[in-house]
Amino acid sequence: MSHPLNSAIEMAIKAADRSDEFQNLPGAGKSLEFLSNPKDAVIDRLMKENRVKPLAVHLKNKVTKLRQALQAETDEAVRKSLMKEIADQQLRLDLELEALRKYG
Known part of the structure; x- marks a missing residue:
């Protein structure tokens, strides 16, 4: 959390x-x-050379974009769908961050 x-x-x-x-x-x-x-x-070098970011960074960016889309959306059905997607992605992000804290 x-x-x-x-x-x-x-x-x-x-x-x-x-x-x-x-x-x-x-x-x-x-x-x-x-x-x-x-x-x-070695992992750091490979990630830097291939412009790869950790999963937590991708998930955080995705949640941010979804929240921006939610603010701009007026259709109630689409808003509900976006809220569900935000909740799902936020849960994935929280789990990923918890795993990083526990296991590095």
Whole structure:
């Protein structure tokens, strides 16, 4: 499940980004040492070379697009269908994130 403060945190990050608070930070553009794991180096390189993103990223993008479509939709039947799809994709995203937290 997502944390109740996730949306507030996202809003704060977007506001900081819009006001250029992330410009000229020390270490900008460099990899984070604590995230670099030699056993993952090959997988990381292959993903980067093939422009592949983790499943959680794809699911998050899909949920975001579905929510935008829901806001723009006026037909009640289509809205219900979109809400069901959002719920399904959000569940998949939550499960994927939980698996990542547990198993890495």
